[in-house]
Amino acid sequence: MLNIFKIVFIAVLVSCSSLSQTTEVVFIQMNDVYEIAPLEGGKYGGLARVKTVIDNIKQTNPHTYVILSGDFISPSALGTSTYEDKRINGRQMVDVLNAIGLDYVTFGNHEFDYKYEVLQDRLNESKFKWISSNTFQNTNGEITAFKQNSIALPEYHLIKIPAYLKGMPLTVGIIGICIDANKQPYVSYNDYYSSAKKVYTSIKDSIDCLIGITHLNIDEDKKLVAELPELKLIMGGHEHVNMLHKVGETIITKADANAITVYVHRLIFDEQNKLLEIKSELLSIDENIPEDPKTKKLVDEWVTRAFKGFYDKGFDPLKMVIDLKKDTLDGKDETVRYSQCALGYLIGTAMFYAAKDVDIAFFNSGAIRIDDKLTGEITQYDIIRVLPFGGKILKVELKGSLLKQIIETGFSQPGSGGYIQYYGLEQTAAGYKVKNALIDENKVYSAAVADYLLSGMEHNFGYLTKDNPGIIKVTEPNPADKNDLCNDVRFAVINYLEKWNR
Ligand SMILES: [Zn+2]
Structure with missing residues (x-):
């Protein structure tokens, strides 16, 4: 009797869990971040607080990815100071972004503010992945992918979530599109829309869902969705104020610059890997969020290094x-x-x-x-x-x-x-x-x-x-x-x- 009861109980459990079986993939989005420390007298922003948010979300969901939608190497004021006899030039940004566990970025127009050699140093120092679907290196007319430690930057990236229970492995494709504002001679900019479509065509049979990291004007983001409605989510940048737009079924978001806010997107898939829902929440990064001590120490070190240069100047x-x-x-x-x-x-x-x-x-x-x-x-x-x-x-x-x-x-x-x-x-x-x-x-x-x-x-x-x-x-x-x-x-x-x- 007891055994039969047990079997029935287990059967009920399995059917319940299969009914509610979904996979959740979380993206934490920042864009246009030039400051590692909190601003406005410590009230808002600060990457040590962002690190706390990342850790908390990762504790409840291992499929959590941190995104920065371009513009972070420049223009940063700390970067204009010197350290180790060299202008810092965004080195502090990459160092702290490495420390908070940033996963994926795309270029913003300001990534190309400095000369090529500086960008190459920052690319090589970064532990996160760069995705670039439409911007390439132009060396006297020869167009190649930019490289990170001699490895060509990909035009897309596939996030693969392994199968669990009865579900199939889930694959999310990510593209990265950058605006062609203040063009630099060492950069080749391809058309946003055709580049995105070309990449999508090449991966569409191997993905369950396509998302974009973009650094475009909001009107260009909307046009991109109109041209490629398969994009389910665009995590955008370039504009510095938070916004959320819906074009058809696609969500386009931008957070406030300098991590004063971050967007948290929860993509919920059913067991057939069909995207059921995207829940996007704007999170304020402020004094209510404690600073991760290890990140804060690193931020403080960089601020001290850079401020020394400013004190020296009066x-x-x-x-x-x-x-x-x-x-x-x-x-x-x-x-x-x-x-x-x-x-x-x-x-x-x-x-x-x-x-x-x-x-x-x-x-x-x-x-x-x-x-x-x-x-x-x-x-x-x-x-x-x-x-x-x-x-x-x-x-x-x-x-x-x-x-x-x-x-x-x-x-x-x-x-x-x-x-x-x-x-x-x-x-x-x-x-x-x-x-x-x-x-x-x-x-x-x-x-x-x-x-x-x-x-x-x-x-x-x-x-x-x-x-x-x-x-x-x-x-x-x-x-x-x-x-x-x-x-x-x-x-x-x-x-x-x-x-x-x-
Ligand atoms: Zn920009």
């Missing part, structure tokens, strides 16, 4: 400059390189007052590298994030004709780092005005100018060097005078904001 990185409270200062590339914006105006104003007795101030928008929005408490480190290259402010006396030419060159190239931001200029239907009067081509004006702009190296500004006949006089700041704010534009901005704050 900064106090952790000092608060201003509390913006709920206001934001938009430093995104798509803002500062396309329109006269509040942040550009602010930097221009700071230059104008630091240079003293000038008519106008202007600089190349490419000097702003934060590609992010500032809000809340702004520290000196945040100003370094905005203007990582610093540079001197030069006081330049120049002819009105040259001033006009500079303004026209700057405004003729929206999207480029040579698009200029200014203070003291008025655009009217009659023409450009300085000090309430149209620019007189024969008059001499005094301007506060970013030194890089006068190097002739800025895009389309080859003519703008100190020996241009339109330049009458250039006054350099005195490096020995520690009170001369013109020695570093960041000192000028910090000083201006602190005064404003009072």
Whole structure:
């Protein structure tokens, strides 16, 4: 009797479990991460907190994968400091991302900010897998895959979940697509849509589900889904604010930059490996999440190394400059390189007052590298994030004709780092005005100018060097005078904001 009861009981158990038998695959998504430590006075973000989240989720589900959808080697302010006599250049990012157990990334446009040799070092240091379906290395016209320790980066990756109970082994295919923004000569960018389709065609018979890691504009992500509806989930980047869009049955998500949030996606498959459901949850990375001690130690080490370089230059990185409270200062590339914006105006104003007795101030928008929005408490480190290259402010006396030419060159190239931001200029239907009067081509004006702009190296500004006949006089700041704010534009901005704050 007892045996029969046992058999019946087991049979009931098996049928119950087969009814509810599903496999869950979890993806933890970050995108556009440039900071390893928490921001805004420690309130948000921080990769040591992300590590805690990863560990907690992995404890309940071994099929958990951590994704970063591009943009992490640059632009990172810590990366502009030096360590072991070399510019850090994103080495701190790769080191910490290795430590938290990142699994898969794709390129973002900022991965190509540095020269090829730097990218190659970062590729070789990374323990995570790079997937690149549409970007390749261009060596004098010869197109090959980028390599990680001499192994070609794959155009896709297959995650294989072994069979359990009665289920079949499950295979999830991942593709990686990168935007062709600020193109670099050593990169070959293929069409997003045809590249994705080509890869899908080559793997469709061996996968149960296709997902994408992308670094595209949201409109391009939507178009990608329209072209390839087989994509079930797109974990995107490039935009820095969280979003979730549904196109047909496909989910497209982006988390907030700098791991202020992460997306947790749970893909639930039935025993025939049919995708039943995707549950996507946006998780805030904040003070409620304890920092993983080992990761925190590594983060602190890198911050100490990089901050030493900043202290040596006369900064106090952790000092608060201003509390913006709920206001934001938009430093995104798509803002500062396309329109006269509040942040550009602010930097221009700071230059104008630091240079003293000038008519106008202007600089190349490419000097702003934060590609992010500032809000809340702004520290000196945040100003370094905005203007990582610093540079001197030069006081330049120049002819009105040259001033006009500079303004026209700057405004003729929206999207480029040579698009200029200014203070003291008025655009009217009659023409450009300085000090309430149209620019007189024969008059001499005094301007506060970013030194890089006068190097002739800025895009389309080859003519703008100190020996241009339109330049009458250039006054350099005195490096020995520690009170001369013109020695570093960041000192000028910090000083201006602190005064404003009072
Ligand atoms: Zn980007």
